[in-house]
Amino acid sequence: MYRRIADDLRALILSGKLAPGEKLRSENELKDQYDTTRVTVRKALALLKADGLLVSEQGKGVFVRPRPSVQMLTTGANFRERRQTGVSNFNAEAAAQGLRPEQRILSVETVSAPAEVASRLEITEGSPVIARRRAFFVNDEPMQLVDGYYPAALFGGTELENPRRIRGGVSRLIEDPDGPVKQRITQFVEELDIRMPTPSETESLKIPPGVPLARVFRAAHISTGQVVEVLDSRIPCDRHGFRYVIDIP
Secondary structure (H helix, E strand, C coil), rough: CHHHHHHHHHHHHCCCCCCCEECCCCCHHHHHHHCHHHHHHHHHHHHHCCCCCEEEEEEEEEECCCCCCCCCEECCHHHHHHHCCCHHHHHHHHHHCCCEEEEEEEEEEEECHHHHHHHHCCCCCEEEEEEEEEHHHHCCEEEEEEEEEEEHHHHCHHHHCCCCCCCCCCHHHHHHHCCCCCCCCEEEEEEEEECCCHHHHHHHHCCCCCCCCECCCCCCCCCCCEEEEEEEEEECCCCEEEEECCCCC
16 A cells, blocks of 8 residues: 555656645645545655655655756757857856856865776776866855776876866866876767665765766877776766767777
């Protein structure tokens, strides 16, 4: 019975008949409607809360979980256009939607390359890499955690080692004719994994119960084919969309 109740409520939520932010009928009303017990109703509601569809407010009741006020679309199609503004792609994308972006640098240090990073940079595991760890916000809402990894042999002694923002983002530094790489970025390769967040990710990104997290590895290739940047991003799935355009040769 509790699964039947959960299925009925889920269908109403997904169809929009129960709107985001709308209050559900009380446990007693649902109990009477289905001719069952409050314990059964609570099991149904607990299932939908775990699915991220419902939230409880102390003393007020149970509500359809409101949609986040901020939605970001991640796409590579407008990368080149926005790069020409001298503003990082994330900031430009947020500003284009009338939103207020902020990037906070959590740490910058030289570390040994983890295996999953080394394989993507095509270097030996344990080789020195510069790790830039950042948190991204839009309208003060946490949007993603991003760790960037760069070969120390290539970027050592550059502004990448400083715990400060880089005007235009790292892509500007990579393509700078006077920079350490001096080459154009020609391709991004992204690997997307969907999983449930860890407790620390839940806390840092304020992820509601039942909401999965996307972990995205993005490798930036330059014209020679070399990978010069690997980004490891953790992104709550309730406030991001992904669009991939795949050209078939």
